[in-house]
Amino acid sequence: MTRVKVSVIAMVAALAAATPASAQSIVGLDVLRTWNLVVLGDLTSSSEVEGRTFVGGNLNGSSSNYQIRTPEPSPYNVTGLTVVGDVNGSHKNLNGGSGAVVGGNVNSGFNLNGAPQTVKVGGTIANTNVNQNTVTSGLAASDPSFLVNLKQQGSLIASSMGELSRTFGGMSSNSDLTISGNRGTFDAKPDAKGVAVFNISSTDLDRIGEIKFNLNGADTAIVNVTGPNVTLNDNFLGGTTGLGKHVIWNLVDAQKVDATTAWGGSVLAPGAAATTGNYIEGSAVFGSLVQNGEFHLGTYVGTYNPPVGPPPVDGGGSPTPIPGEAAGLFALGAVGLWMMRRRRPAAA
Secondary structure, X not given: OOHHHHHHHHHHHHHHHHOOOOOOOOOOHHHHHHOXXXXXXXXXXXXXXXXXXXXXXXXXXXXXXXXXXXXXXXXOOOOOEEEOOOEOOOOEEEOOOOOEEEOOOEOOOEEEOOOOOEEEEXXXXXXXXXXXXXXXXXXXXXXXXXXXXXHHHHHHHHHHHHHHHHHHHOOOOOOEEEEEOOEEEEEOOOOOOOEEEEEEEHHHHXXXXXXXXXXXXXXXXXXXXXXXXXXXXXXXXXXXXXXXXXXXXXXXXOOEEEEOOOEEOEEEEEEEEEEEOOOEEOOEEEEEEEEOOOEEOOOOOOOOOOOOOOOOOOOOOOOOOOHHHHHHHHHHHHHHHHXXXXXXXXXX
């Protein structure tokens, strides 16, 4: 074998080692279809989530419960709990064979309830009885792509949720909110795609104390709510059942969200620090969350997918490059440049 061939093989091997397998690309409304709760930063919880949970930062707080019911089927192989950072505080309860993936350390410990579960941990795990379950730790050291892919997944979800909220916020309304006394009536007028859009402000929500929502056959009803501070404290006439499957409350520029009553509909607030004191029925996305109320199934199941635009020039909608990708791209460029120089004819 010639020296040239040996060098090429060595460089290709280096490229393969530097470029880990891609993480699952769950983006856009598939995020709401997949997870009951998504927190892009830290979650501090004393409550429970009926479906799947994704935490882009650390999971903190007292004892809390995950996937206590069976969520909607998903085409993705997603565990009941995914945490990019560490799991701290009191024991966390994983139920129904849901399993978990943790990028950092599990300091709190898990109670693994129900059917046998698979738990994968990048760092160390403490205070956990393995029994019939499969628990693997130290993966960040033994398989560098494990943590790289998990961080990439978090970055993709965060940038995608910001872009989705901006896209919804730029849509023109075709449906109306009518306020009469203390009651606000949302009367959906879906277009040919089954999409109804309301554009209101947080001040409008503050004016009312009860909500009547008429879907009128809408596949997806988007309620864009503007304002930096949003309070979700209204009562739903007829209850909250089924609203989370079709209604998305897009809190366009919310920085702070307080939810104090049982809330009907999925909530998209990727830039907000949120606090919940009662349940939300539907999918939910927050920047960070202090959770003192449950998240119920009835997550988004609509078929609508908005058009995807180019990422913003300022990078606000693009995933952050990760070291493994950067190394892979550098190695690929080096191979290409080296081959071009080898093929370049010598000057006369």
